[in-house]
Amino acid sequence: MLGSYKPKRSRFEDVVLLLKNVLLVGTVWDFVIIKDETYLVTGSGDMELRVWNISYNQQDSKMEEGTATKRRRLDSGSDGSGEEEEEEEDENLLSCTLHGSLKRRGRGRVTGMNLDPTGHIIGCFGSDSNLELFRLEAAEDVEKRIRKKRRKALKRAREAGDEETGVSVIQTLEDEITRLATIKMSAKIHSFDMCCHGDDNVVKVLALLANNSLQMCDVNTQLTKSEASNVCQLSLPGHRTDVRTLTFSSDNTAILSASGDTVKVWNRSSLNCIRTMTCDYALTSLFAPGDRHVIIGTKSGKLQVFDVAAGTLLETIDAHQGAVWSVSLSPDKRGIVSGSADHDVKFWDFELVTDEEYSATRKRLTLVHTRTLKMAEDVLCVKFSPDHKLLAVALLDSTVKVFYADTLKFFLSLYGHKLPVLSLDISTDGTLLASGSGDRNVKLWGLDFGDCHKSIFAHDDSIMCVQFVPKTHMFFTCGRDGKVKQWDADNYERVLTLEGHKAEVWSLAVSPSGNFVVSSSHDKSLRLWEKTEEPLVLDDEKEMEREKQYEDAIADGDQPVIAGETDKETGIAGKKTVETVRAAERIMEAIELYKEESAKLAQHQADCRASGKQLPPPPIHPMLQAHGVTSPTKYVLEVIRRVKSSELEEALLVLPFPYVTDLLRLLHVFIDSGWEVELVCRCILFLLRIHQGQITSNQVLLSVIDQLRSSTKRSVNDLRDTVGFNIAALNFVKQQLEDKEQVTFFADATQRFKEKKRKAKKRALLTLK
Structure with missing residues (x-):
């Protein structure tokens, strides 16, 4: 063969x-x-x-x-x-x-x-x-x-x-x-x-x-x-900075994208840039009724109104003292609401005014401030319910407050997120509210009683935007993990995952018809997704995803561990516990004490040389006395030796790298003195495996590593010779005792084992017969 x-x-x-x-x-x-x-x-x-x-x-x-x-x-x-x-x-x-x-x-x-x-x-x-x-x-x-x-x-x-x-x-x-x-x-x-x-x-x-x-x-x-x-x-028509906000026009034909310096209007069918307008740092946007005007909320707290046809800035309104994080169009299309970092929620009505600089015959659109709702925290997102009865406000304290839209009286408080809610949306029928937070969870709330229907771990990083598909309970989410996902709010299942962006996805928008989704990313690209007529089977999608994960794991060399089908040890758990953190703290404290005591001994020797006579040594530190040692070097070794064997590697993993450099020098002293060779070798090999890149790139540690290489090899060989000599001596003593006493050690145990084996063989033969 x-x-x-x-x-x-x-x-x-x-x-x-x-x-x-x-x-x-x-x-x-x-x-x-x-x-x-x-x-x-x-x-x-x-x-x-x-x-x-x-x-x-x-x-x-x-x-x-x-x-x-x-x-x-x-x-x-x-x-x-x-x-x-x-x-x-x-x-x-x-x-x-x-x-x-x-x-x-x-x-x-x-x-x-x-x-x-x-x-x-x-x-x-x-x-x-x-x-x-x-x-x-x-x-x-x-x-x-x-x-x-x-x-x-x-x-x-x-x-x-x-x-x-x-x-x-x-x-x-x-x-x-x-x-x-x-x-x-x-x-x-x-x-x-x-x-x-x-x-x-x-x-x-x-x-x-x-x-x-x-x-x-x-x-x-x-x-x-x-x-x-x-x-x-x-000079391509794309954005030069990250696109932070997206929105569709009411007729599904135009897409608005705004970044840190420009506002662009795109034709959805041809994907061509129709208009490019200069603006401040945009955070939120929307089309005014009629799709002829665009309203932008900026980081400086201003609301900017643009004329799409002329491609000009009509008006800049000093609306807030902080960043305008969100604007929402009222369902009756008579005004908007804005939420800002200055703790204010302001209501604005549309109004037509005469402006001779704009036109001598036509009036232009403007915003008139009508009401203000004071909040206790920064306002991150605001949203009207489609029936214009409720107003949902997401605050910096990780809660969502729901008010009556007409009287602004408090109705519900939705709390459960661990980090602030960055985006929220309300379904078309007004029964569900979906909130996406920095804690990577999407929570579905009922607006009747404010109960949490389901909490879904949706993304691997912060969720930046949540939006329902009109007239359905399906909604889309996007996150900093670079993925766009669709979910079913009735069955609480993920429908599909849209992968294509190479960096964080900042925003998304669903068209009013529900057939298109556009998303923007840190890779400065916009991706347009279209709904197809192809039937989607969730079980098949899940099976394909599991197969893809399995193939990716095999390609990366990380084959899944199956009981009885692997011949190698699994790695360490890698989970920090209270015990491992305390053990790491004790090691760091021992290293700091070693530095202080070594400095005292060095100063004492310098004083002795300066005075020319032997001065009394400094008193021994109480911690050294408690551990029964006299030198700070042995104190560090005693602290490491007292760490549980199962927690040693995790404790070393928690150590910051500056302490690792000091510990490597101390380990060289231990191994050179022949103290606890097995324990010290275990620590050396683990630190070199974990911090290989930093250690090899540190020119100061190269000499220490070279000394460790020679001293470790010498100490391990000496330990091996000692163990081998002791085993040979024990075998010799055993043989001498057996010859003298005419007794074989462990004879009873050997006899019982042979008898048990014979009975088992006899039972097997009887079973076959």
Whole structure:
């Protein structure tokens, strides 16, 4: 039977291994391979690009010829069958040496790197808006540079009167890779790409910027210091900042979206931007009756009225002293209500006024303040019931207050959320109220008596918006987990999940017909969802979701644990308890006490050296006396030893990283002194596994880790030899006693076991008969 075949590693995988094992320069954020896979350029957290020479060992050619693995055939019995074992050589196929470094002009770490299709232009960018380009010079140009440097060196030698035979010129990295250009983009860069433009020695650079725009420019590669030319920017109709509010027009044909700087009106059928109007930071919006005007609530506490047809701002009203978080249109369409962070709920009526600046013949729309409802907390959301009888107000104290809309008398208080309610909505028939909170729960309330029908854990993060589908008990929710979900308020079941956004979803809107849903996200995109006629079976959807989760778990390597079908241990629970937190606090207090007592002992020794005589030692700390130790080092060990074995790893997991560094130094002292070797090794291995990234990137701890490696190996070997010697001695004593007394130890137990086994075999035979 042939052994299992393992495909040879690709060169890319070998380079990744080199990055993990060789480059001790901190975190490597990106890298490129240039010049026929002979150079590796890496970008890390500093202002340098490091260039490494990649050399392929002889084993690589042997691997390509198929002779890198050795096979040997083993005899496996009288049937003559054989078995092949594959012994793979564990030697590195690549070696990597530092060739030099290139200085960057940008500050901070390298965010991304890329190559042009020819492999001669290297581009990199950081956390700023600068894109730096470097050029890999041809061999002829490098030779010209070397000859020019040699001529200059000879000239300087003649002028100095030195012998020309002693002049030597060394080829450096600056001769092979030179700076081409530094391009200043209009915003921070997310990613970029380059392509060659014919035979004009021009490289086109296309960059995706953080403000959701594209910028393109040309760079001449033949110039020594080139500058970007033909700079152009794709001005798409999308938003440049996050869209915080959405709403549909009454006829389902237009969509309003408002962000931190602009208001845009979109045609739903063609998805084209109809109007773009400049506004303040918008938090809430709605279409006025007739869909000719738009009302925006801003972060500065203002209400702005826009004319959609003209695309102009008609009026800015100083409505509140705080941010206007919500506005709602009254069911009779005669006015609106606004809720703000200044604890006020204000009612506004529509009115037509004459404005000569707007028109000499027509009147324009304005808002007139009529009533104010004072609240005790910030108002986060307001909503009229469709029958215009009730007004629901969500407050910062995590409650929802319900008032009569006509008299503003208090009716109900809905409490149960642990965090503030960020959004709410009332069904068309006025019987249900759905509230979405920062505690990730959606609660369904009955407006007859204010009872909570159901609490649903809806999202993995805060719920930003809740809205019912008109004339149904179906509602949509969106959250900061990047998902939009539809729910059934009668059966309390999730109907479907709409996935597509790549970041937090801030808002959504359901069309008055219920056939469309639009959502906005932190990824600065709007997604329009349309209702289809395809039947939806919830059981099939749940089964498909379970299969998808199972496939994702297998793809990630996290196969589900099934009893009797796994051969590995499960990990630690990872749950903090009161005992583990107290144990971690005791360890931290012991480390602090160790620092204080060590400082006192160091000061005492310094005073003794300064005075030239032996001074009385400082008194022993009461905690050291209580634990029966005399040194602060043994006190820390005693505290760790008293932690329960089942809680030790959880206690170490809670420790902040500054205490981990101090504890590693103390563990080195313990292991070097041979104190509690097994316990100390367990602590060392767990800390290294949990804090591997931070420890390896800390230059101060590298020497400590190296010392721990040697001292741990030595102490474990000594402990193993001691245990082995003791076991051999016990076996020898046992043998001597058995020979002397003519008695076999544990003979009765062995006899009983054999008798029990014989009876069990006899019962099995009787059963078969």
